[in-house]
Amino acid sequence: MDLDQALTTTRTVRRRLDLARPVDPELIRECLRLATCAPNGGNRQDWRFLVLDDAEVKEQVARHYREASAEYLADKPENANTAAARALAERLADVPALVLVCSRGRLAADAPPAKRSSFYGSIYPAVWSFMLAARARELSTALTTVHLAREREVADLLGIPFDEVTQVALIPVAHRLGPQPSGRPPRGPVEEVVAHNRWTP
Numbered sequence: 787m788d789l790d791q792a793l794t795t796t797r798t799v800r801r802r803l804d805l806a807r808p809v810d811p812e813l814i815r816e817c818l819r820l821a822t823c824a825p826n827g828g829n830r831q832d833w834r835f836l837v838l839d840d841a842e843v844k845e846q847v848a849r850h851y852r853e854a855s856a857e858y859l860a861d862k863p864e865n866a867n868t869a870a871a872r873a874l875a876e877r878l879a880d881v882p883a884l885v886l887v888c889s890r891g892r893l894a895a896d897a898p899p900a901k902r903s904s905f906y907g908s909i910y911p912a913v914w915s916f917m918l919a920a921r922a923r924e925l926s927t928a929l930t931t932v933h934l935a936r937e938r939e940v941a942d943l944l945g946i947p948f949d950e951v952t953q954v955a956l957i958p959v960a961h962r963l964g965p966q967p968s969g970r971p972p973r974g975p976v977e978e979v980v981a982h983n984r985w986t987p
């Protein structure tokens with residue numbers, strides 16, 4: 787797949803996840819192999835990935851996700867995005883695989899801006915690479931963070947040492963129902979967000 791095409795068509799898939807078709811674990815491993823080529827601060831490679839594909843484990847994680855999602859969405863307006871988010875929460879346990887992306891370490895509450903940026907900036911390139919690699923293999927993903935309101939409970943459930951390892955994102959992975967997306971996603975014109983040499987409000 788052409789890189790520009792991957793960059794424009796890697797979308798958040800929540801309703802069109804094929805819950806009936808298993809995902810080959812080796813495909814996920816391939817995507818993670820590519821994800822771990824991403825840039826990261828000091829080349830420390832603090833990323834850790836937990837692939838959840840056991841039905842019981844997924845159901846337990848999904849329970850926390852559903853609770854956190856319901857709380858998060860409680861005061862949000864009903865629109866296409868929140869409806870899709872609700873739909874994902876409902877079916878999460880049945881998605882063939884969930885990839886829990888973690889990073890070794892935990893930011894102190896008073897961590898300075900450069901440290902904060904570097905901490906999350908050292909994991910998100912790998913997250914996006916994983917999603918692009920999945921797209922190139924006709925797998926669908928959705929980047930989610932809502933379960934982090936229950937991070938400690940999920941850490942206890944999965945044996946993650948909470949003080950030493952931070953959960954960053956949970957990515958459902960499935961084959962796609964229906965045609966692959968095409969065209970640019972709904973985004974504003976780039977001219978509205980780019981300036982040269984001096985800040986333009």
Ligand SMILES: Cc1cc2nc3c(=O)[nH]c(=O)nc-3n(C[C@H](O)[C@H](O)[C@H](O)COP(=O)(O)O)c2cc1C
Pocket residue numbers: 796797798799800867870871872874928929930931932933971972
């Ligand atoms: C940091 C981050 C966190 C997100 N968390 C969630 C989430 O918890 N649940 C969810 O359904 N979608 C989540 N999303 C997906 C966004 O809602 C989605 O990217 C956005 O609506 C644009 O849609 P698109 O990716 O299909 O273009 C998240 C996206 C990002 C970048």
